[in-house]
Amino acid sequence: MPPFPPKPALAILTFLAIAAVPNVLPPLKDYQLLQWRNTLAVLDFIPRKTSLSPLADEQLRLRPDVDASHYRVFPVNDANNALDHFFEALERTERKQPGALTRIVHYGDSPTTADMITGDARVLLQQRYGDGGHGFSLIAKPWAWYEHRGVSLNARGWRIDPATQSQVRDGMFGLGGVSFYSPGGASTHFRLRDPDHTSVEVYFLKTRGGGNFSVFAGETKLGDVSTSADSTASGFASFQLPPGTRDIEVRSTGGGTVRLFGVTLSKPGPGVVYDSLGLNGAYVSVPSRMFQEKHWAEQLRHRQPDLIIINYGTNESVYAKFIEQSYEKELKEIIRRVRASLPATSILVMSPMDRGQRDASGDVTTNPAITRLVHIQERIAAETRVAFFNTYQAMGGAGTMGRWYEAEPRLVGADFTHPMPAGAKLVGGLLHQALFDGYNRHKIRNMRAGLKTTERHKR
Secondary structure: OOOOOOOHHHHHHHHHHHHHHHOHHHHHHHHOOHHHHHHHHHOOOOOOOOOOOOHHHHHHHHOOOOOOOOHHHOOOOOOOOOOOOHHHHHHHOOOOOOOEEEEEEEEHHHHOOOOOOOHHHHHHHHHHEOOOEEEEEEOOOOOOOOEOOEEEHHHHHOEEEEHHOOOOOOOOOOOEEEEEEEHHHHHHEEEOOOOOOOOOEEEEEEEEOOOOEEEOOOOOOEEEEEEEOOOOOEEEEEOOOOOOOOEEHHHEOOOOEEEEEEEEEEEEEEEEEEEEOOOOOOOHEEEEEOOOOHHHHHHHHHHOEEEEEEEOOOHHHOHHHHHHHHHHHHHHHHHHHHHHOOOOOOEEEEEOOOOOOOOOOOOOEHHHHHHHHHHHHHHHHHHOOOEEEEEHHHHHOOOOHHHHHOOOOOOOOOOOEEEEHHHHHHHHHHHHHHHHHHHHHHHHHHHHHHHHHHHHHHO
């Protein structure tokens, strides 16, 4: 063993000598730095034994009064087996059937605009079942904080029209809820972290007098596309990517105005694809009223998701009157539209997170409208026979944002609404755990049904 460095040793001895002076000089007893009888206890460190996951361990730290086993899984409420279609697709993916892609489309509000929660759930699902690609990304950033994890984009020249602040108001916003216009000269450069994608598909609108755009992989032109057509309809242009592609560019080349929506980035599978479709300021009436039903149906049918997650409520929670008078019919209208477009697709209503506010005493408490809204969502999910995930209860229920704000590291911002990355990771983990638990229950149920069938045949 090398000798202890003399300078640090001298510094330690000097500190100990100074610390010992009050113990030997009674007039200085009020200036004691150390309780010597407790010093050895510092060295007697026994690491806490735990079988919890990091997620559950963090939740236990935030809620030490609750048994940790309560956090391991907060299940999806799926009494009507509404998620069976999704679970059947996931089973084909898990069995690694060729080309088996399980597609999830997640509609949400501002926390998901930066791919928070959704990106964390995507990572966990893809680690478990395989990576089917980055999925859908908008053509440009409608908001400075827009992000799709694993994809960076640099866009210029586009006129942007989000459904939540639309100037056009024709209801045609593509799959992701935002239109991007250019008469020529606009472009977007996508940089992919993962070079193993095999295809890119551009979502656009076909219109009379529509312009043209080109798609490049690096310096290689993949093709030119005209958006001109006799009637207005959704358009899709798919291209195979050369091996190892990291850079993709979409350029508006003139000849008229092009209207693009986004791109999907895919791998051949098997794996999971998870589209994060968050809109800043979104609320339940955006897909139920602002999306044109026929156009949205075209987009959904083309994408063919196995699971659609409807995750609204944060912005509505400050409007108690809207919650009481309108929320129910608007949520039912979304479910009706999705079912009319994709009758077999599984639907999951996901509640908002807790939303905090300071009371008269300065404490951070739960906005009372949140609990009412979550109750309405749960009831409607049961009535319409879709699945429901109670994010609010899963993350800890009333007062969670107060605890999260005081946590170290801090898990929510100063608005007590938008999670920090660590908080979003917790919620994404909770959603992943709930889906995984539901999938395992689905397999057990099928196994038991198979055993009963076998027993009947034996008789």
